[in-house]
Amino acid sequence: MxxxxxxxxxxxxxxxxxxxxxxxxxxxxxxxxxxxxxxxxxxxxxxxxxxxxxxxxxxxxxxxxxxxxxxxxxxxxxxxxSQTAPSRPKFNLPDQADKTQVDWARTIGQRFSEHVPLVRPDNWRDYKYPFIYGQSDARLFDHHNWRNCALKAVGRKDFDTLATDYYERDDPMLVEFILRQILPRRAITARPEEILITMGAQHALWITAQILLTQRRTAAIENPCYPGLRQILSQTRCNTVSVDVDAAGLPPENLPETLDVVFTTPSHHCPTNATMPVSRRERLLDLAARKGFIIVEDDYEFEISFLKSPSPALKSLDPTGSVIYVGSFSKSLFPGLRLGYLVASEPFIREARALRSLVLRHPPGLIQRTAAYFLSLGHYDAQIARMGRIYRKRRSIMEQSLHENGLTQTGQGTFGGSSFWMRAPNSADSSKLAMKLRQDGVLIEAGRAFFPKAKSSPDTTASPILPLPRPGFPTAFRTSPRGSKKQSRRMLFHG
The missing domain is CATH 1.10.10.10 (Winged helix-like DNA-binding domain superfamily/Winged helix DNA-binding domain)
Incomplete structure (x- = not known):
């Protein structure tokens, strides 16, 4: 037939x-x-x-x-x-209506879906002006050389490396080049035993929180901050204290007296882009040494310091080993890569490696080896330099547009970064503004998730983020908190 x-x-x-x-x-x-x-x-x-x-x-x-x-x-x-074509097994399954109905409201022991998500439509790329935070511009990426590195990684020479289960180990080639090419950019020295490869920065933050925090311990986070971190900490059930940032990032003098761990983004604070000066970094390290707390340094967007040379990492200034360093390739390569790393003292990395093995043995070998070739052959350095030149030009265009349209920038971003933290009029409701702009093909993200959830006031105002513009794209907003007038007047611009 x-x-x-x-x-x-x-x-x-x-x-x-x-x-x-x-x-x-x-x-x-x-x-x-x-x-x-x-x-x-x-x-x-x-x-x-x-x-x-x-x-x-x-x-x-x-x-x-x-x-x-x-x-x-x-x-x-x-x-x-073909007569030997693959086929799916066939089962005589009972009628779905005969199955017992589970009361999941009672069955679920812990809930992970009650945080405020950064919601975007599945078809966000179809919008005329899709200003979406944290996404890469495909036109800036070196597809040709990444493809060549991927082909090299799947070649016969490397097949045993890819096919072998590393168990708790990481690709030694990737670890070596992080030691030799990435960490020196941040003035950090480390040994292979002090590095763990992770599935992105968020995975690294989760591992760190699980190891360091319990219900009896206290963690300090920046306000506003990366929303994923707040959710991670809520699952540890630790006591979380939010500390308002200023134009120079996290103020050490405002930290609580009783403290176990501080989470900070000193290079480019997320989301305001504030960069912590070296003097403040030294005060924070001195405080950690005297009070005995640990600092988790999320080195967010350090590669995008295209206006000035980046300040040395907290980890590089740390004489006592109290800093745990979190790095990622999400911004410098592309978000979907989901590849990051932890740098810390060997006893901590030993525990982190053991915890990671309970969830996944190691990040995929193909991804690790492809990234290793991309680093070792010099493509990564060329990528960073190209992004810096183009981002500098786009930032200039954005700043001029903001000034001409009477918009006020709150976050300074004096070292660079991929976004602007803006101040909206007192009467503006950024969430409603975002929905209204969608009708005109402009997609922006609500930013209230950057702030703690208000216990009493309803969801109303928040502030947006504008990304650095792509050619032919206008700016867009992401909204922030709710409740206070101070929060309601801020917004963040990306691109």
């Missing part, structure tokens, strides 16, 4: 290649049982005409399916579904 070409349809919004889409359509039809072993496939000409694609595209897809034993080619007779 011949399978009609009309069996298959392409989705217009699919991001994969036409060849891959056709392969997937046929594979799904075979696995679902709609196309049975021995049945004849539509000719490449008929399927190409029906789908509106080139005939060679269908032929290549068919050839790939033959190599994977989904199809067989019978000379001039055409292509047929």
């Amino acid at each position: 011949a399978i009609p070409a009309e069996t298959f349809f392409l989705r217009p919004d699919n991001e994969t290649s036409l060849q891959q889409q056709i392969q997937r359509l046929i594979v799904e039809a075979i696995l679902s049982g709609r196309c049975l072993p021995g049945e004849k496939m539509p000719s490449s000409r008929k399927l190409a005409e029906h789908l509106g694609v080139a005939r060679i595209t269908v032929t290549i897809a068919y050839t790939e399916l033959v190599s994977n034993e989904y199809l067989v080619s019978k000379g001039r007779s055409g292509y047929f579904v």
